[in-house]
Amino acid sequence: MNKEEVLKRTEEFVRQKIKGYDSGHDWWHIERVRNVAKFINEQEAIADQFTVEIAALLHDYVDSKFAGGNIENGFAELSEFMDKNGMTKIKEQVVDVLRNVSFSNKKPSGNLTDPVLLIIQDADRLDAIGAIGIARAFNYGGFRNNIIYNPDIEIKSSSTISHFYEKLLLLKNRMNTLTAKNLAVEKHEFLEIFLKQFYKEWEFGSFSGKRKY
Ligand code: ADP
Ligand code: NI
Numbered sequence: 001m002n003k004e005e006v007l008k009r010t011e012e013f014v015r016q017k018i019k020g021y022d023s024g025h026d027w028w029h030i031e032r033v034r035n036v037a038k039f040i041n042e043q044e045a046i047a048d049q050f051t052v053e054i055a056a057l058l059h060d061y062v063d064s065k066f067a068g069g070n071i072e073n074g075f076a077e078l079s080e081f082m083d084k085n086g087m088t089k090i091k092e093q094v095v096d097v098l099r100n101v102s103f104s105n106k107k108p109s110g111n112l113t114d115p116v117l118l119i120i121q122d123a124d125r126l127d128a129i130g131a132i133g134i135a136r137a138f139n140y141g142g143f144r145n146n147i148i149y150n151p152d153i154e155i156k157s158s159s160t161i162s163h164f165y166e167k168l169l170l171l172k173n174r175m176n177t178l179t180a181k182n183l184a185v186e187k188h189e190f191l192e193i194f195l196k197q198f199y200k201e202w203e204f205g206s207f208s209g210k211r212k213y
Contacts, residue, residue, distance in 0.1 A: 001086045003050050009085050010057045017061055022143040025060050029127060029136070033059060036183075037123035043179040046115040051090050055097045055120050062098055075099075122180035125171045130187030134194055137163055149202065164195060 001009075018025055034056040041052050062074035075095060082091040096110035097117045101124060111117070127133065141148065141160035149161040172188040175181045 006086055007050075007053060007057070010054055013081055014057050014061060021060070021063070023139055025063070030057060030060065032127050032132070033120070033123045036126055037119050040119050040122055040177055040179045041115075044115075044119070044177050046177075047119060048116075051093065051116050052119055054087065054090065055094050055116050056123060058094060059098060059101050059120050059124060063102075118176035122176050125174065126180060126183055126187065129168055129171050129184065130190050133168060133187065134191065137168065149198070151202070151206075161195075161198070164191060 014030060015027060018027065018030065034053060037052050037056040038049065041047050041049055058078065061078055062071050075098075078098075079091060079095065082088065082094070087094070093111075093114065093116065097114060097120055100108045100110060100112060100117055101120050128136065137160050138148070141163070147159045149159045168191055169188070172181075172184045175184050
């Protein structure tokens with residue numbers, strides 16, 4: 001099987017799986033992560049491009065949020081798929097990348113400096129910031145029926161605005177590659193512009209009507 005064919009089969013395998021995910025983890029997210037990961041590696045030339053592409057396609061295949069906490073079934077499926085489709089040689093590396101790619105993974109293990117991991121992490125994190133990141137955050141919040149914002153319980157609330165402080169605003173400083181650091185600058189600025197405008201409108205809506213003239 002040539003690489004084109006393996007990539008096509010992997011695309012189809014992923015498309016089937018993510019049908020059950022929220023629309024912030026849809027095919028277009030996978031496609032963006034794949035293309036941005038390829039771009040980063042073109043600039044940095046630190047990893048095998050085929051492995052980068054396969055890892056990008058598979059990076060959300062096993063997600064504890066959509067697997068009821070049981071990720072091992074997902075890894076078993078994935079392992080079988082890779083063996084059957086000519087990817088045994090890169091299987092262990094890709095599985096390690098997938099286990100470590102998540103921002104919320106508290107127990108990283110394996111090769112934490114694998115360039116493939118660094119690239120996929122960067123591409124995934126870039127998609128969580130900027131205008132698309134904001135769209136994805138509110139989309140996810142809606143999917144979970146979370147509130148947009150609550151000024152009374154700002155700390156430890158599960159609002160989507162609080163997610164900006166828990167994750168999105170931290171990502172700029174967690175980029176691994178120089179290429180991603182550069183790409184993150186404008187996207188991070190946009191998060192700040194968005195928040196500024198959001199609070200401005202919130203203030204106006206909260207107090208202006210109550211003012212006595
Ligand atoms: P990771 O790729 O690190 O696993 P997630 O799957 O947790 O990231 O997040 C996927 C997308 O959903 C991101 O854009 C992220 O910002 C968003 N998201 C995750 N959790 C929340 C939340 N509690 N509120 C709003 N958006 C969220
Ligand atoms: Ni992702």
